[in-house]
Amino acid sequence: MTDAPKPIGGNGNGPKSAYFLSHADQAIERRTLAVLVDNEPGVLARVVGLFSGRGYNIDSLTVAEVDASQHRSRITIVTQGTAHILEQIEAQLLRIVPVAEVIDITNSKTGIERELALVKVAGTGEKRVEALRIAEIFRAHVIDTTNESFIFEVTGASEKLTQFVDLMRPLGLVEVSRTGVLSIKRGKEKG
Amino acid sequence: MTTKTKAKPANEATAPRMMTGAQIVVEALREQGVSVMFGYPGGAVLPIYDALYGQDAIRHILVRHEQGAGHAAEGYARSTGKCGVALVTSGPGATNMVTPITDALMDSIPMVVITGQVPTHLIGTDAFQECDTTGITRSCAKHNYLVTDVTQLARIIHEAFYVATTGRPGPVVIDIPKDIQFATGPYVGKDGIFKPTYVPQRIPKADAIRAAAELMTKAGRPIFYTGGGVINSGPRASEKLRELQELTGFPVTSTLMGLGAFPASHPDWLGMLGMHGSFEANNAMHDCDLMICVGARFDDRVTGRIDAFSPRSRKIHIDIDASSINKIVRVDVPVVADCAEALDALITEIKALKRKMPDLTAWRDQIDTWRARRCFTYANSAEVIKPQYAVERLYALTKDRNTYITTEVGQHQMWAAQFYHFEEPNRWMTSGGLGTMGYGLPAAVGVQSAHPDALVIDIAGEASIQMMMQELSTAVQHKLPVKVFILNNEWMGMVRQWQELLHGERYSHSYSESLPDFVMLAKALGGHGIRCDKPEDLDARILEMIDHPGPVLFDCRVERAENCLPMIPSGSAHNQMILGEITGNEVGEAGRKLV
Numbered sequence: 001m002t003d004a005p006k007p008i009g010g011n012g013n014g015p016k017s018a019y020f021l022s023h024a025d026q027a028i029e030r031r032t033l034a035v036l037v038d039n040e041p042g043v044l045a046r047v048v049g050l051f052s053g054r055g056y057n058i059d060s061l062t063v064a065e066v067d068a069s070q071h072r073s074r075i076t077i078v079t080q081g082t083a084h085i086l087e088q089i090e091a092q093l094l095r096i097v098p099v100a101e102v103i104d105i106t107n108s109k110t111g112i113e114r115e116l117a118l119v120k121v122a123g124t125g126e127k128r129v130e131a132l133r134i135a136e137i138f139r140a141h142v143i144d145t146t147n148e149s150f151i152f153e154v155t156g157a158s159e160k161l162t163q164f165v166d167l168m169r170p171l172g173l174v175e176v177s178r179t180g181v182l183s184i185k186r187g188k189e190k191g
Numbered sequence: 192m193t194t195k196t197k198a199k200p201a202n203e204a205t206a207p208r209m210m211t212g213a214q215i216v217v218e219a220l221r222e223q224g225v226s227v228m229f230g231y232p233g234g235a236v237l238p239i240y241d242a243l244y245g246q247d248a249i250r251h252i253l254v255r256h257e258q259g260a261g262h263a264a265e266g267y268a269r270s271t272g273k274c275g276v277a278l279v280t281s282g283p284g285a286t287n288m289v290t291p292i293t294d295a296l297m298d299s300i301p302m303v304v305i306t307g308q309v310p311t312h313l314i315g316t317d318a319f320q321e322c323d324t325t326g327i328t329r330s331c332a333k334h335n336y337l338v339t340d341v342t343q344l345a346r347i348i349h350e351a352f353y354v355a356t357t358g359r360p361g362p363v364v365i366d367i368p369k370d371i372q373f374a375t376g377p378y379v380g381k382d383g384i385f386k387p388t389y390v391p392q393r394i395p396k397a398d399a400i401r402a403a404a405e406l407m408t409k410a411g412r413p414i415f416y417t418g419g420g421v422i423n424s425g426p427r428a429s430e431k432l433r434e435l436q437e438l439t440g441f442p443v444t445s446t447l448m449g450l451g452a453f454p455a456s457h458p459d460w461l462g463m464l465g466m467h468g469s470f471e472a473n474n475a476m477h478d479c480d481l482m483i484c485v486g487a488r489f490d491d492r493v494t495g496r497i498d499a500f501s502p503r504s505r506k507i508h509i510d511i512d513a514s515s516i517n518k519i520v521r522v523d524v525p526v527v528a529d530c531a532e533a534l535d536a537l538i539t540e541i542k543a544l545k546r547k548m549p550d551l552t553a554w555r556d557q558i559d560t561w562r563a564r565r566c567f568t569y570a571n572s573a574e575v576i577k578p579q580y581a582v583e584r585l586y587a588l589t590k591d592r593n594t595y596i597t598t599e600v601g602q603h604q605m606w607a608a609q610f611y612h613f614e615e616p617n618r619w620m621t622s623g624g625l626g627t628m629g630y631g632l633p634a635a636v637g638v639q640s641a642h643p644d645a646l647v648i649d650i651a652g653e654a655s656i657q658m659m660m661q662e663l664s665t666a667v668q669h670k671l672p673v674k675v676f677i678l679n680n681e682w683m684g685m686v687r688q689w690q691e692l693l694h695g696e697r698y699s700h701s702y703s704e705s706l707p708d709f710v711m712l713a714k715a716l717g718g719h720g721i722r723c724d725k726p727e728d729l730d731a732r733i734l735e736m737i738d739h740p741g742p743v744l745f746d747c748r749v750e751r752a753e754n755c756l757p758m759i760p761s762g763s764a765h766n767q768m769i770l771g772e773i774t775g776n777e778v779g780e781a782g783r784k785l786v
Contacts (some may be wrong), residue, residue, distance in 0.1 A: 037388070038388050040325075041337060041339075042325060042329065042335075042337075045326070045329060046329060049329055049330050052672035053330050084517070086518060087515065088517075088518060091513045091516075091518075092514050094513065094514070095512065095514050097333070097334040097354055097386065097388065097389045097390050098389075099388060100387065100388040177763075181779075
């Protein structure tokens with residue numbers, strides 16, 4: 001019997017098994033998922049446990065109740081993986097009993113992602129002035145100030161926040177706190 | 192407790208009946224139709240045990256170890272199609288249940304496990320016999336609940352049964368603190384239980400069925416690859432599988448979990464596939480041009496080397512769990528549905544197409560050449576009982592009876608799968624996914640409790656049986672005449688085989704030292720012991736076992752060094768089976784790293 005294996009994950013050289021079925025040669029994509037769940041005890045642990053148990057990545061995670069009357073919480077997860085892994089993540093999330101819906105924000109075209117950061121910068125003189133000037137460009141708010149420090153509140157896409165933090169680094173960056181990504185879709189429709 | 196499941200009182204005209212949490216548990220189980228449960232009491236479940244006292248709606252089988260209660264509930268569930276129920280205490284009671292819960296998750300067995308918990312005000316204080324049961328079981332149960340409000344208890348129990356038995360079945364854990372068992376609350380019935388976030392897709396999409404039927408009516412080398420999902424779906428799925436096979440004439444193979452869904456006596460039956468499956472089944476899987484996977488999940492024991500798995504076939508995958516589809520193997524036509532519904536829809540669709548089914552003569556001829564290899568042939572002996580011969584004789588002497596077979600895990604399990612043949616679903620109970628040694632005897636206890644007049648046999652190994660052998664005492668106490676047929680080769684046979692195959696015959700810790708005298712052990716536990724070491728005595732001894740009215744431990748002394756063949760070595764493809772002897776160089780470097 002001749003054998004002409006059609007490679008699925010690999011290049012066809014050498015034995016492969018489910019154990020080391022590697023999708024490494026596929027492009028890693030970043031994906032933002034909004035997971036709507038029943039806000040019952042342990043639901044966040046179920047979602048997070050799924051990621052750790054199956055070896056998926058979490059780049060960012062936010063969660064809060066969004067509809068008290070419906071006990072509905074919204075978890076936004078930023079994850080990475082090959083297309084195959086990302087498809088599995090969605091399917092595995094939907095297996096969790098209190099998970100109502102998984103929305104692929106990244107691929108929805110109408111998805112909006114926003115993050116909020118609190119950035120503490122300490123300094124005097126020219127550096128302090130420069131920090132305030134840059135904050136204005138980024139439309140950051142000053143929410144606390146002393147003679148030697150500011151706390152800026154800045155919102156926007158994650159890349160913008162990262163850029164802001166990078167600019168603050170030489171100007172006396174002390175501490176950063178970020179919410180992680182929040183997501184919603186444009187337009188009048190829900191979900 | 193925040194959830195939106197709606198539960199109405201059974202009769203809205205009257206006020207709900209008030210009762211204690213413990214009484215609610217018993218009443219809810221009764222309403223769910225539970226007639227047998229398995230358990231072990233302890234401090235944190237005493238109120239529930241008190242509510243069980245003196246009632247006769249539910250028979251409680253007292254086990255000897257909580258793990259036994261779990262496997263017994265699994266055996267009960269698999270042989271009846273109903274939900275198995277186990278009741279254990281907090282702490283060690285719950286942790287001892289982790290193995291059967293995981294086992295039931297892997298094999299998709301409907302089971303509700305009720306665990307006691309320390310009183311609510313003590314949770315989190317490291318109280319005596321406290322453990323984080325819902326935390327521990329979160330990843331090994333389909334779902335779990337910690338009940339913190341007695342008014343939610345009845346609804347949660349009904350919801351647990353709903354979740355356990357619908358969709359892809361699985362184990363559900365309900366952790367009930369002791370104060371909740373004492374507290375008084377309203378009883379609500381099971382009607383109206385509905386969980387909006389949990390809606391299994393039972394009915395297949397029409398376009399998927401159309402695409403599948405299209406491929407099926409044009410295939411030249413088709414094969415049905417069926418699994419435990421056909422059994423779990425209920426007897427109707429097995430009927431529909433037989434009907435669809437009749438309609439198409441396609442050959443059928445099955446996973447370990449799916450044995451019995453299609454009759455082994457059928458001429459188109461290829462036998463089990465996979466690592467220790469038949470030569471014809473594996474080669475047919477490799478060379479087919481259309482694979483119809485029904486309720487199976489492309490497990491690594493089945494696929495072998497994944498990039499050489501059935502390289503030239505189109506694949507249809509029917510599964511009620513969407514996450515099983517495209518998880519391991521990419522398929523062409525995914526069908527998310529209950530097996531019975533999908534098979535029924537396929538039958539209707541294919542009939543409606545009114546096409547002449549393809550000529551399979553060449554494919555059948557090819558399969559016949561593989562069959563002619565007679566891959567399960569073994570060298571029999573007049574001096575020593577070969578394990579294959581033992582199972583063959585057991586089959587010959589029990590097949591015309593009302594027989595149920597359970598197994599432990601190892602070589603004996605594979606020989607049972609190869610040499611015992613099943614005509615009907617729900618007759619074969621084995622730990623497939625998790626591979627739990629110790630499963631078979633308590634599972635047999637569960638099966639026998641559901642089928643008191645049936646012949647229930649645990650085909651065991653001398654190593655596996657020692658993991659849960661105390662449950663023979665359970666069988667004696669509850670007059671459950673299970674038969675334990677031990678293929679005793681004095682080795683952990685599968686470990687020994689892998690050491691021969693992979694580790695240069697360095698048999699590290701796989702010899703069963705200091706074995707008990709199983710005949711005396713049976714006597715000590717109140718059962719009957721039989722020993723046989725001569726092939727010519729085997730039939731008479733097996734008949735003695737069958738005719739004995741109580742539990743039996745049968746110590747069948749078999750050839751010690753026998754290997755379980757044929758075998759697809761790790762890292763190899765379906766068409767690279769070892770048929771004859773193991774030489775020790777079958778497995779490459781990459782394969783050695785696999786399990």
